Amino acid sequence: MATSLPWHPLLPSKTKPHRLYQTNKQYIPSRHVVKVQAFRRSDLDGFARRMASGEAWRDAWRSANSGFEQFVYESKKAAERIDRRYSVSRRLSAVAQSAADRARVLDRDYEITQRWRTFTLDFRRNWPRYRKQLNDFLETPLGRSFATIFFLWFALSGWLFRILIFATWVLPFAGPLLIGAVANNLVIxxxxxxxxxxxxxYKNQIVRCAGCGNIVWQPQGDFFSRGNKGSSPSSKSDPEIIDVEFEEK
Structure with missing residues (x-):
């Protein structure tokens, strides 16, 4: 038996009204979009004109020079502060003095300087013979093979690049000193x-005075130093040869 009941929808229960909490609005200022241009046509033209006139190089050199001077000045001041605080110079001088005294004692006991001088003189005297023997050995097949193997080992072991890197740092400072020493040995x-x-x-040339024309320097073993043997009559009209005291620099 079917029964029919009327359907009554459920009434919503009384609830508290929802309150919408509105947060304070934050006003964000509008941003202005700026187009950044790294280089313009005028900048490139100006840079080209500066490069052509040399002004850019002068500015770069001036800035590099000022930066280097500032670095040297700060390094000098830092070294002075460290020296005043730790007495580095006094300690180094004391260590150097003690090392020099010890070296003199060892030299006097073992005659190191005398032996080294004797060795250098003998080696310099016999160097032409040693060089000839070495050249003769390198011209043989065994010498060529030995030279090739040594070069490959020297290049692949890394010693070649170490020497090149070391020379890159040392030659800018030692090169002028070596050139000056060689020039001083060749110039009178x-x-x-x-x-x-x-x-x-130059020591290998006859030097005449520019004022009086006299010969002030002549290399050893030339025509004049061998005496008057084989001299021609025209040599009598040559200027007088005088002895001078010279200083080497």
Whole structure:
């Protein structure tokens, strides 16, 4: 038996009204979009003109020079502060003095300087013979093979690149010193005793005074140093040869 009941929808229960909490509105200022241009046509043209006129190089050199001077000044001041605080110079001088005294004692006991001087003289005297023997050995097949193997080992072991890197850092400082030492060994400088005028010349050439024309320097083993043997009559009209005291620089 079917029964029919009327359907009554459920009434919503009384609830508290929902409150919408509105947060305070934050006003964000509008941003202005700026187009950044790294280089313009005028900038490139100006840079090209500066490069052509050399002004850019002068500015770069001036800034590099000022930066280097500032670095040197700060390094010097830092070294002075460290020296005043820790007495580095005094300690280094004391260590150097003690090391020099110890080296002199060892040299006197074992005659190191005398032996080294004897070895260098003997090696210098026999160097032409050693060089000839070495060249003769390198011309043989065994010598060529040995030279090739040594070069490959020297290049692949890394010693070649180490020497190149070391030379890259050392030669800018040691190169001028070596060039100066070689130049001083090849150049003679002094004063003419007749006219007191300074002269400069090479040791392997005859140097004449520019003032009086006298010969102030002549290399050893030339025509004049061998005496008058085989001299021609025209040599009598040559200027007088005088002895001078010279100083080497």
């Amino acid at each position: 400088k002094g004063a003419c005793p007749a006219c007191k005028r300074q002269f400069v010349g």
